[in-house]
Amino acid sequence: MADTTATATPDTVTTSDDGIRRRDFLDIAAVSAAGIGGLAVVFPLVSQMAPSKDVLAASSTEVDVSAIEPGQAIKAVFRKQPLFVKRLTPEEIAAANATPTGSLRDPQSLAERTKEGHADILVTMGVCTHLGCVPLGAAEGEVKGEFGGYFCPCHGSHYDTAGRIRKGPAPTNLEVPEYEFTSDTVIQVG
């Protein structure tokens, strides 16, 4: 590539009938070759950075929600972090929907945090958005806080039935990860 440019001496700079100088052609050829060389170098890097099938498999979690009773939650693991999957009762859904989103620190409706047709299934990370403790409320008998959802005992953050921050230092709602229903009863997270 560099040789090509080096051979472009003033002798080779000629003007053809259509006005394109020979020197222009050599410069373009040199740039094109450099571009191809650049691609050849970049491609292996990109392919090395792409996750392997093993990593992709480990990065998603499947959960069968059929056995979760209304008012119950299960703890799973997603990308090595706790994941809460909860089936809300009609009362918990009503409580979430009765809260004006405009009054919330991190305004989001329950509908925005669940999937259409599955408003009773709330999927959130079990990681407090303050400093990362695992909130209580997913297991039977655990404290659910003043708003009936989750309570982080580390510094007292209270989340409501939609996992939205209502009181305490946490800045945002419990994160809802990317997920989809792969059947009526199974979700795939990630």
Ligand code: FES
């Ligand atoms: S880590 Fe949850 S309130 Fe601080």
